[in-house]
Amino acid sequence: MDPAFESHCLELVARERSGHTAVVEENLLYVWGGYMSIADDEVFLPNDEIWAYDLQQGVWQVFHMSGEVPPSMSGTCSCSLNGCMYIFGGCDDNGQTNQIHCVNLTDGKYTWKKIVHAMGSAPSPRDKLSCWVYKGRIIYFGGYGHKLLTDVDSRKRSFVVDEATWMEDVFWGWNNEVHVFDPMKASWNEPQTHGRAPAPRAAHASATLGCRGYVCGGRVMESRTSDIHCLNFESWTWSEIIPVSTNPVGRSWHTLTAVSDTSLFLFGGLSVDCKPMSDGWLLDVETKQWREVEHPYKNKPRLWHTACPGKDSDVIVFGGSCDYILLVDTGHCNDALVFQMQPYPLFRLCEDYIAKNVRNNERLRKQLHFLPPKLLRAVQRRMTFYRPSKKKQS
Template sequence: MDPAFERHCSELVARERSGHTAVVEDNLLYVWGGYMSIADNEVFLPNDEIWVYDLEQGVWKVFHMAGEVPPSMSGTCGSSLNGHMYIFGGCDDNGQTNQIYCVNLTDGKYTWRKIIHESGSAPSPRDKLTCWVYNGRLVYFGGYGHKLLTDVDSRNRSFIVDEASWVEDVFWGWNNEVHVFDPVHEGWSEPKTHGRPPAPRAAHASATVGCRGYICGGRVMETRTSDIHCLDLNSWTWSEIIPVSSSPVGRSWHTLTAVSDASLFLFGGLSVDCKPMSDGWLLDVETKKWREIEHPFKNKPRLWHTACPGKDSDVIVFGGSCDYILLVDTGHCNDALVFQMQPYPLFRICEDYIAKNVKNYEVLRSQLHFLPPKLLTAVQRRMSFYRPSKKQNY
């Protein structure tokens, strides 16, 4: 990439979008795909660019992507594994897809590769699904998509047909299937699960804690739920978590993020009465108690956004919509909201204090050069984040 182009891009801000993919690697937030609204049209974002946000400096850059570039899509399921971003499924101009792609985020080339599986069968086309990353594999759950009549078994409740959407011998609907992709052997498998699985759904949220994958809520046929289910990723056994406290209202298009070995953070979504939400909740998976938390973004409802775990248990929420997108679909967002979920280490507190106040105190500024080189570099990067002209969302 032309260095001049990079410098120019450093002053940019990623475009507003919903239904995109985002992952965090080495304190960098990577954003790809999704869609936005222009006039009365829904427009997919370019498929050959990736936006990168430096969470220390507060600076955006955009890079061109090459290789086997996937189509422009929304509703893909994105995940990060060993420095690579994988996307599976999603909806493009031709409807749902079941293709899987990956891109190396660490070599600076951003070259897409379409993966042709060597064994097993890929899941049916779908979007609005979720993924758990465990033991070097990608475990996909649920989603909304289509199957051929010959693949729909009325005795099997893993796929519920959407009665309002079918064409001849093609049926659309929700599923609760579990599919595993092994990137090393590039193969698909469908493990036999035990216990009572969740009802088929889409636009739900998921998170991984240890060897357990959790899902919360989503759209189940014509309703939105707030139920919690857990899948043991070793024994493939389902169990439902029945909260012993008041719970969030049912919703879809929300996010669930692991913030400790025993707690999950839920944010936003579209409620059962189609209201965009801005509430935040913590679930203790050991005590089975929900607790609503206070946060500074109560005036920023979000749905179909992304949430990524960051440094020091931060949760980085990017993009999404602040409207009921099925009716209004104009309020797409492009700000990054950083939720502090744990007390910060002393080093980070000191680093942030120096970076935020160095321009106001002559003595502090005059002593910067006494810092060790590595620490000085870190503080200077952080100073960029606190430039007066920048509006931050901490």
């Protein structure tokens, strides 16, 4: 038997975490930040390393980061734009921040750059917010953070004070503000929106379809919701989607991912009765119908995880907690869950079948060299995904 099929490599695997950030770039899932629990302490993950998971091979790598490295944080908001990962906000040892950093994920250097805006005003410090990307700009929504008393405008109703946390002239609370960052101009602006905006919230989920951004659920003051709102980026008009079918229960710390031109996939979160969730739902934004989805991860509840769109409409969920983190906070995870949301194309089916079965099929191994070169290369890479291995956690 070929030794390649018998090797049991000691492989790295990313540390378990929650409140981290992740993006997919060129078939790699990049994971940065977040925190984990050690004994009774909550410990931020190192800020000078980024983990990359090869979605085809199923192998982790870790890269050292340099430059203007942001502080170790959780609850930051990230996106991928033109090969760069942008992060904004988050909570570090000093509380919420409103700094924005970026790092090029394609040049192999992983050098952080702190962006100093040239125009406009940055949003107030916040975490647990979300963002959309549209026409080269990043559009941020919501979050939990603090403002000076002089910056709170009660007439706008865009900031709801958390009565339990105010201190002197500083107020903490939830917001429903929309802020736009243009990386090319290094500028911030706050567009005038129309229609009825969602209630101020944090720990919600969002996704982009075409020229519209969608917001689902989240923590709204003392409750958790399942409402759906849509922002048109051309007219800056809000509208609420009223489902015509059974709704998922209200939740926070869940994820929402676009899986087609008209559908969004919701997974996990913390329910209104503080139960970690493992249910998956598809929303058709045209018919306004929710449909619960069967999947193989019903025994893997997740909250404050990440979900990224992958190849062939897959959704890759990484990390998060399987406990009610405000009370227990010990069940952080480090596995990558791949949800198949659409039928795979023939090439993908062939690639997966051969890679999965070739190790135990001598006849199939002898016929590998007959494969077309492109398929052979893909199969050889994919074989690593199905190879038995021993994981070494870093």
